[in-house]
Structure formats: structure tokens, C-alpha cells
Amino acid sequence: MILRRVLIANRGEIALRIIRTCRRLGIETVLAASDADLDSVPARTADLVVRLGPPPPSASYLDVDAVLSAAKAAGVDAVHPGYGFLSENQRLARACAEAGLVFIGPTVEQLAAVGDKLEARRHAVAAGLPVVPGGPLEDTADAARLAAEIGFPLLIKAVGGGGGRGMKQVHDPADLAATVDLAVAEAGAAFGDPRVYLERFVATGRHVEVQLVADGESVVHLGTRDCSVQRRYQKLIEEAPAPALDPALREEMHRAAVALGKHLEYRGLGTVEFLVDVDRGTFYFLEMNARIQVEHPVTEAVTGLDLVAEQLAVAEGRSLSFGQADVSFTGHAVECRINAEDWAHDFRPSPGTVTEAVWPLGDGIRVDTHLQAGATVPPYYDSLLAKLIVHGRDRADALTRLRSALARCAVHGVGTNIPMHQEVLAEAEFAEGGVDTAWFTRFLRDRPVGSSRG
Amino acid sequence: MSLGAEDVQDILRIIDGMEVDRLHLRTGRFELSLRRDDDGEWTQSARTTAEPVVLDGRDAAPVHDETASGQRTGAAREGLTEVRTPLPGAFYRAPKPGAAPFVEIGDEVTETTVVGIVETMKLMNSVYAGAAGTVAEIPLGDGEFAEQGAVLMFVDTRATGAAP
Numbered sequence: 001m002i003l004r005r006v007l008i009a010n011r012g013e014i015a016l017r018i019i020r021t022c023r024r025l026g027i028e029t030v031l032a033a034s035d036a037d038l039d040s041v042p043a044r045t046a047d048l049v050v051r052l053g054p055p056p057p058s059a060s061y062l063d064v065d066a067v068l069s070a071a072k073a074a075g076v077d078a079v080h081p082g083y084g085f086l087s088e089n090q091r092l093a094r095a096c097a098e099a100g101l102v103f104i105g106p107t108v109e110q111l112a113a114v115g116d117k118l119e120a121r122r123h124a125v126a127a128g129l130p131v132v133p134g135g136p137l138e139d140t141a142d143a144a145r146l147a148a149e150i151g152f153p154l155l156i157k158a159v160g161g162g163g164g165r166g167m168k169q170v171h172d173p174a175d176l177a178a179t180v181d182l183a184v185a186e187a188g189a190a191f192g193d194p195r196v197y198l199e200r201f202v203a204t205g206r207h208v209e210v211q212l213v214a215d216g217e218s219v220v221h222l223g224t225r226d227c228s229v230q231r232r233y234q235k236l237i238e239e240a241p242a243p244a245l246d247p248a249l250r251e252e253m254h255r256a257a258v259a260l261g262k263h264l265e266y267r268g269l270g271t272v273e274f275l276v277d278v279d280r281g282t283f284y285f286l287e288m289n290a291r292i293q294v295e296h297p298v299t300e301a302v303t304g305l306d307l308v309a310e311q312l313a314v315a316e317g318r319s320l321s322f323g324q325a326d327v328s329f330t331g332h333a334v335e336c337r338i339n340a341e342d343w344a345h346d347f348r349p350s351p352g353t354v355t356e357a358v359w360p361l362g363d364g365i366r367v368d369t370h371l372q373a374g375a376t377v378p379p380y381y382d383s384l385l386a387k388l389i390v391h392g393r394d395r396a397d398a399l400t401r402l403r404s405a406l407a408r409c410a411v412h413g414v415g416t417n418i419p420m421h422q423e424v425l426a427e428a429e430f431a432e433g434g435v436d437t438a439w440f441t442r443f444l445r446d447r448p449v450g451s452s453r454g
Numbered sequence: 455m456s457l458g459a460e461d462v463q464d465i466l467r468i469i470d471g472m473e474v475d476r477l478h479l480r481t482g483r484f485e486l487s488l489r490r491d492d493d494g495e496w497t498q499s500a501r502t503t504a505e506p507v508v509l510d511g512r513d514a515a516p517v518h519d520e521t522a523s524g525q526r527t528g529a530a531r532e533g534l535t536e537v538r539t540p541l542p543g544a545f546y547r548a549p550k551p552g553a554a555p556f557v558e559i560g561d562e563v564t565e566t567t568v569v570g571i572v573e574t575m576k577l578m579n580s581v582y583a584g585a586a587g588t589v590a591e592i593p594l595g596d597g598e599f600a601e602q603g604a605v606l607m608f609v610d611t612r613a614t615g616a617a618p
Contacts, residue, residue, distance in 0.1 A: 020458050030509070043506040050509040056544065056599075074509055189550060340575065349575035351542060361466055361488065361496040366459060372501050379542045383575040408497050 001102060003027050003078050003316055007071045008046065009092075010082030011061065013368045013387060014292070015042035018080050021308040030074040032067055034060035036378040041370045050074050055380045061085040064092045071101055078102035078315060084382070087291040088115055104315040106268045106290045113264055114288040117159050118197065124285040127263035129256045132275065132284040134199035143180045146198050147173065153201040156183040160191025164233025169201055204436045206276040207235075208242045208283070210257035211299045213269055213310050215320045219261035221254045222299050222307075223329055225271075228437045229424065231347070236417075236440065237424065238295035239334040240302045243395055244434030246281065253283055260288065269296075269311050278436060294337065294387070297366060301333035301391040332395040334402050338369075339383040342415030350415035351379040360408035364391040364401055377414050385416060399431060423447070457484045457500065466496055534608040535585040542602040543574035545581075545594045555596070557607075561589045569607055572600060587611035 005028040008015050019029045019042060031037075031046035036055035043049045050070040053060040060066060062085055071079050079096055081087040081104070090111045096103035105111070114120045121131055133150050136159075137143055147154055147170075156179060158166025166187055170179050180196065188194035207230065211222040226242035227235045242250070257272035271293050273286040296307045305327075313321070341347040354375045359367040369386030371377075377385065390405055392398030403425050409418050424430055427443060466488065469477055475490040483504040490496050539545065547555040547570050557569050563583035570581045583589075590610040594600055 023458075038508065039506060041502050044502045044504045047507065048509050049506045189553075349541060349577050349579075351575060356499070358497045358499045361462065361498045363463075373499060374501065379574045380544075381575065383577075404495065408491070408495060410497075 001077065001316055003102065003312060005030060005074070005076045005078075006104070006312075007032055007050075007067070007074055007076040007079045008042075008082065009052075009061065009067045009070070009079055010085060010087075011037045011040065011042065011381065012370050012384060014082040014294075016045060016370045017368055018082060018308055019045050021306055021312070024306075025309060025312065027312070030070075030076055032061075032070040032074075034380075036376070036380055039376075041372055041375060048074060055378060057085065057380065061381075064089065064095060067092060068095050068099060071096075072099065076101065078104055080104040080311075081291070083291050083293060088289070090115065102315050104268070104311055106266060106270065110264050110266060111290055114270075114290050117157070117162075117287065118195070120287055121285070123263060124260055124288075127256075127260045129260055129285040130283065132199045132202070132286075134197060136195065136197040137180065137184075140177060140180050140184070143176055143198065144173075147176055150198060150200045153203070155199045155201045156180060156196050157199060158183065158187035158191055158193070159195040159197065160187060160193035166190060166196075202275055202277045202279075202284075204278040204438070206242070206278060206434065206436050207273065207286075208245065208253065208276050209271050209273040210253055211269070211271055211293075211296070211307075212257055212261045212266065213305075213307070213314070213320065214261050214266040215314050215318070216265055216267040218320050218323065219258050219266060220320060220322065220324050220327060221258050221261075222303050222305065222327060224250060224253060225295055225298055226434075227295060228435055229430070229440050230437055231440055231444075235295065236337055237334065237421070238298055238337075239332065239395070239398075240298035241329065241332070243332075244432075245276070249276070249281070249283065256283075256285070260285070268314050269293075269307055294384070295335055297368060297387060297389040298333040298335045301366070301389060302329050302331060303327055304330065331391055331393050332398045333389060333391045334395075334398050335387050335389045336402065336406065336421045337384060337417075338386040338388060338409070338411070338421070339417050340377050340385050340414045341383050341417045343417045343420040344415075347417070348415070349379070349383055351377045352414045353377070354411060355413035356410060357412075358408070358410040359386070360388070360405040362405075364398075365389075365405050366391075371411065385411065385414070395433060396431075399425060457481075457486060457502075462486065462488075462498060462500075470496075531608060533610060533612045534590055535587065535611050536605045537569055537581065537583055537585075537607040537609060538603050539572045539581060539600045539606055540602070541572055541574040541579060542604075543572040543579070543600060545596070545598055545600045545606055546571040546573065546578075547592070547596040557583075557589050559589050559592060563587060563589060563609060572606075581606060583607070583609055585609045585611050 007030045009032045022029045029046045030048045032052045052066045086092045093103040093108045153171040156168045183196045184194045206228045224242040225240045227238045229237040271289040274283045276283045340350045342350045357371045366389040371385050390402040477488040479486045485501045487499050564586045567583040568580045569583050572579045587609040591608040
């Protein structure tokens with residue numbers, strides 16, 4: 001099926017990003033926007049806008065019925081959910097199929113296979129991927145036996161959790177039973193699902209993921225991304241390829257990701273996330289994200305591919321136009337997430353009206369943003385304002401260009417974390433490459449008192 | 455015509471070799487300003503001026519959040535201390551849906567008592583009473599949107615004699 005008109009059920013930079021590729025491909029775009037976004041830059045750029053509902057996400061971007069109604073009213077062929085919101089929602093995917101619309105994403109079965117952590121782990125094991133030693137708890141009496149197998153320290157994770165929510169560390173065997181009881185109670189209350197599982201806690205871990213693109217038969221990997229610079233499990237800086245990684249380990253991760261994609265007969269864009277256990281020189285499967293991700297531009301920079309275009313082609317039922325041997329990797333790319341957060345005041349959210357937005361320009365520099373002077377940053381949604389992506393000959397070149405590019409960013413009217421990125425880029429340890437997921441917390445803790453943060 | 459990142463790069467390539475340090479371009483749909491700094495590096499600022507084309511004009515009439523314009527900011531009341539939200543966002547009276555509220559009218563609070571949560575940009579921010587006394591009034595309902603600085607609660611500090 002040739003797509004002629006696509007509903008974009010999202011907002012902000014990703015909505016604009018999808019609009020741009022659709023326009024290049026001659027596909028009409030209809031933006032489904034909440035009342036808070038009816039006058040946004042994506043709304044002004046899309047061919048048409050249809051109102052979803054009031055600003056709170058539950059009444060607009062998370063409302064499957066509202067999205068379906070918008071799609072029907074707009075007469076579209078397909079729905080692109082972007083990331084977040086309904087991007088991995090099985091109900092939307094199923095409702096689209098029932099309404100004769102293409103859901104731009106994997107199948108309902110694939111969403112189900114990777115949407116539940118235990119189910120995803122089961123598939124990963126079936127596909128031969130290494131997983132973090134651990135397992136589900138049938139009852140609290142299991143915990144001691146399982147903990148003895150895994151060894152301390154360990155993590156208790158809520159099956160329904162994610163993004164760092166619903167996780168507890170246990171270092172002392174004496175604390176195990178009480179912590180499990182608490183975790184079960186909290187998981188039930190917070191996620192409506194009391195199931196928890198135990199995992200080995202990896203003290204020095206890196207977050208490295210492999211991008212896949214697949215058409216249901218052919219599965220191609222597009223290399224690694226390192227997303228270890230995180231605060232409270234939210235990624236801040238991403239780069240491709242992952243630096244300072246043993247070549248054999250990297251190849252093994254590529255193979256593992258492709259094996260999972262083949263096992264699932266995967267269709268569309270997907271990201272297989274791994275935890276690299278630095279001390280043991282190995283890696284474990286964490287989860288698979290069945291959508292386009294925020295950090296996709298760094299992969300685009302080093303492969304020269306347009307991932308949204310590939311996603312649309314697969315959604316049209318076409319086979320991949322290239323194989324693994326056709327993918328080549330050039331240079332190094334780094335992305336900074338510029339958020340409306342006042343890092344000088346403990347990352348306090350900073351909604352408001354933008355009075356000035358100046359962005360760097362030049363070869364190897366890409367800014368994905370919906371932010372312009374006069375734009376409103378509503379308090380209802382996440383704080384991502386822009387992504388600054390820089391591509392260089394190698395990592396050192398990319399970092400040099402990124403420092404210069406960051407210095408030329410100027411956003412006024414709302415607070416941003418641009419100064420934080422500048423300080424991170426000045427750190428020798430970061431410049432060296434290969435920092436672990438706990439590095440950013442140490443960086444915050446160890447910064448000298450009275451520096452620019454205060 | 456719409457303006458994409460590649461178009462801007464093309465424009466930049468054309469003017470990069472010229473004796474030009476600033477370019478301002480305005481069409482019916484956008485405005486673009488390019489500027490070359492002393493170090494030879496360029497920056498851009500753009501404005502998309504095109505009006506959105508809303509499919510259903512009726513549905514898309516500007517919707518005013520009832521709470522936004524006529525927010526009950528709560529006039530100052532003698533003897534009562536206002537608990538205001540430092541950030542705009544959705545005000546939640548309980549730690550999670552279905553749970554008991556943090557406080558009810560008549561409850562005793564201290565400066566550090568959590569009286570609610572304001573959700574701003576997906577972050578949950580605890581709101582503290584900031585004064586010792588008795589909760590006297592809660593003008594906002596659970597889940598209602600609070601403008602920045604809106605009064606979430608009034609605390610009667612007279613009974614305890616505590617300073618506001």
C-alpha cells in the first residue's frame with residue numbers, strides 16, 4: 001500500500017522530524033495536536049492539523065479513541081506514533097488494523113513480545129541472547145534461593161516498571177525479605193502489577209544499544225549507540241558508534257540483536273538495549289524498544305540513512321532496499337538532549353515562552369527542534385526542547401565540533417541544560433570515552449562547590 | 455514552500471564564500487536569520503509564520519482552561535498562610551490515584567509536611583506546607599491545573615501561634 005496521508009500522533013521535535021521526511025517523500029501530513037500544541041511549529045508545518053483534546057496527555061496524546069477519531073476525520077492511510085505516548089501501545093496498533101489503517105510500527109504480536117519485561121526476557125533467551133542472571137519471583141520464599149544463585153548485590157525490579165521506576169538495590173542478605181515485600185507492595189500500587197523479579201546488580205555498567213531495521217524477513221543492524229550518560233535513567237548524551245568497546249564484543253552484540261530480530265520476525269525499527277558489564281567484559285540483554293528512538297539521529301549521521309523513511313517503506317509493505325553488506329559506517333556522531341531544565345536549581349522544570357532561540361549551523365551539525373522565538377513550552381509534557389547532533393571524522397573531532405556548536409546555542413525565556421552539557425564536554429573522563437551509567441551521578445556529586453552551577 | 459534543514463545548509467553554502475555576514479530572509483511562511491560570528495561560524499534563528507490549517511475549525515476553537523484565566527489565586531486572608539505552587543502543573547492531593555489525600559481540612563501540619571504534588575513536565579514535585587498550623591481551605595480540586603504561584607491551600611497558623 002502506498003501511503004499518501006499520514007497522521008502524526010505526537011508533538012514536539014519528533015513530530016517535526018516525521019513531517020520533514022514525509023514531505024520529502026511526497027506524503028501529506030496531518031498532525032494530531034492537543035489544545036496546547038495547536039499553534040506549535042509542527043502544527044504550522046504540517047499540511048493539516050486535527051484537534052485531539054485538552055492538554056493533559058491522558059485526554060489527548062494518550063487517548064487511543066481520540067487518535068482513532070482524528071485519523072478517521074483526517075482520512076489518513078496510516079498513523080505514525082513517534083516515540084513515547086502510544087508508540088508501543090498494542091490497543092492502538094490493533095485498532096488501526098481493525099479500521100483499515102497502517103500502524104507505523106511492528107505488529108501487535110511483536111509489541112506484546114517485547115512490551116512485557118519477562119516476556120521479552122523469555123524471547124531473548126529463546127533467541128540465544130545472554131540475560132542478566134536472575135529470574136521472576138513466584139513468592140517471597142523464592143527470593144533467598146534465587147538470591148543465593150545470583151549473588152549479592154542484586155536488584156529487585158517491578159515487571160510493570162520502567163525508566164528506573166520500581167527498582168530497588170539489595171546489598172545485604174539480611175535486607176532481602178523485607179525489601180522484596182516492599183517492592184511487591186509498591187509495584188502493585190504503582191503499576192497495578194505486583195510481579196517482581198531479581199537480577200544481578202552490575203556495579204560498572206554501560207548502556208549500549210543496537211539499532212535494527214527489518215522488514216519481517218530481512219533484519220539489518222545499524223551499529224551501536226552508547227547512552228550511558230544518564231540522570232535518573234533519562235538519557236542526556238548519546239553517541240554512535242559506542243566508544244571504547246572491544247571489537248569482538250561489539251560484533252557479538254550486533255549478532256545478538258539481529259538474532260532477536262530474526263526470532264521475532266521483526267518488522268520496522270527496533271532497538272535492542274544491552275547492559276555492558278565492564279568488570280566481566282560481557283553484555284546482557286536489557287529490553288527491546290519497538291519504536292523510533294530519541295537518539296536515532298546519531299545512527300543516521302554515521303550510516304547516512306533516513307530512519308523515518310525506512311520505517312515508512314516497511315510500513316508500506318516493501319522489503320528493505322539494502323542488506324547488511326550495504327551498510328557502511330562513517331565517522332562518529334554525538335547528540336546532546338537540550339531540555340527545559342534549570343540545572344542550576346536541581347534540574348527544576350522550566351516551562352514558559354521562548355523569547356530567543358539561536359542554533360548553530362554548519363557542516364556536520366544538525367539541530368532537531370520545534371523551538372523558535374515565541375514558542376510556548378507547555379508544562380504538560382516532557383522537557384525535551386532540542387537535540388543537537390554533531391558528526392565528525394572521529395570522536396575527538398565530533399567533540400571539538402560539539403563544544404563549538406554548544407557555545408553558539410542561545411535559548412532565552414526558559415531555562416535549559418546547555419551549561420550542563422558544556423561542563424560535561426569539558427570533563428577529561430568523558431572525552432576519553434566509555435563512561436559508565438553511574439558516571440553522571442559522580443560528576444554531579446564531585447563538582448566543586450561554588451562553580452557555575454550555583 | 456517550506457524550509458528544511460537541508461535548504462538552510464544549501465543557503466549557507468551559497469553565501470559562505472561571499473562577503474556577507476548576515477542574511478535575513480522572509481517569505482509568506484517563514485523568516486530566517488543567518489549570522490556569521492567573528493570566528494567565521496554561523497548561527498541561525500528561524501520563525502515559521504504560516505498559520506496552522508486546522509481540519510475542523512469548530513473543534514479547534516481556542517480552548518481556555520477554566521483554571522488558567524480565572525485561577526482562584528485566593529485573596530490574602532487574615533491569619534491564614536497561603537501554600538503556593540512554585541511551578542505550573544497538575545495538582546494532586548494524594549500520592550497515587552485512589553490513595554488517601556496527603557492532608558484534609560482540619561489536619562495539623564508543620565513546615566515540612568507534604569501537602570500535595572504538582573506534576574510539571576512529567577516530574578512530580580512535592581509541595582510542603584511551609585508553615586505550622588491547621589489546613590483551613592483547599593481551593594483546588596485533585597488533578598486540577600495550577601498556574602504558577604496559585605494558592606493550593608490555606609493554613610491557619612493562629613491556633614498554634616506558630617510564625618507563618
